[in-house]
Amino acid sequence: MDRATERDQLLYKIAKAYYYDDETQQAISERFGVSRVKVCRLLKQARDEGFVSISIRGPGADTAELERELAARYGIGESIIVEDSGGDVSVPVGNAAASYFARIAQEGQTVALSWGKSLLAFVNALEPVAAVDVRVVQMLGGLGDSEADVHGAELARRMAQRLGTKPRLLQAPGVVASREVRDALLTDAQIAETLAAARKADVALLGIGTLDDASLLRRTSIISATELDALSRAGAVGNVALRFFDAEGRTVPSGTDDRGIGLNLDEIRHIPRRVAIAWGARKVAAIRGALRGGLVSTLITDTNAAKGLLE
Secondary structure: OOHHHHHHHHHHHHHHHHHHOOOOHHHHHHHHOOOHHHHHHHHHHHHHOOOEOOOEOOOOOOHHHHHHHHHHHHOOOEEEEEOOOOOOOHHHHHHHHHHHHHHHOOOOOEEEEOOOHHHHHHHHHOOOOOOOOOEEEEOEOEOOOOOHHHOHHHHHHHHHHHHOOOEEOOOOEOEOOOHHHHHHHHOOHHHHHHHHHHHOOOEEEEEOEOOHHHHHHHHOOOOOHHHHHHHHHOOEEEEEOOEEEEOOOOEOOOOOHHHEOEOOHHHHHOOOEEEEEOOOHHHHHHHHHHHHOOOOOEEEEEHHHHHHHHO
8 A cells, every 4th residue: 555545545534534423633633643733634635635525435445445344343443454465465564554653653652562473564664763752662571582573572672773762671581481480570670660661551563363373382382282272172262462362352361371471461451552463364253352352442454354354
């Protein structure tokens, strides 16, 4: 999706929200992460450029109404949908996520990151925004050396580098051997302060994993096949930051809960803007569970997942 199309999509969404849904400019400002002054300016542009006349017409992209329908179905602030043309959709989804972040980034914000390939696609697409003073915080400890570029510490470092700031890293594993080890590590001032900063974040950037994605965790001995089988029998369909949930978004206890160093699902839900980046038909059940469970306020996905979520 090029920048002109993204701009037209935003004009359409804001015009629809104001003229069709009767939302106030203040509510639109909070929902889309732009200032009220910018909302006013965009509404004028929508009128000047013909998006608004007697009725509101879309910019011509097939995804515009799909985005609106998906957001309404699940009661979230916004959905951004990338057309799946049959190739590797990670790059266009990553680009869409980077453009969205550039739109909502504000001075003094704290951004907490989880981990995964979706966030790697986002970070790879992120353009330097050195003028924006954003604090980047890791919400989950490290997960070993395997595929380290998808883990929270490396993603936080790279994102902070792109933004010209310093990351706040969790100097601890994501999952440790026992509850006693975890409790001891949580007394460390640096770890405790980093987790406290993550809990108070303004924005959370989240990947959504399925049980099938857990092969990486098995290879690094973080979670066993037996534990995965138990989670499946208990109804788990996905996870965010290694916290598992069922089809309704309810927490499914796992063997990693008492050994994990990171935010839990309730703490993630309390972050005001929760941006999930996930795509593909195979992730529909996990994305749906996260949406139903209030873990997502903005979803960035592809048409395959979006259509599955609306079925």
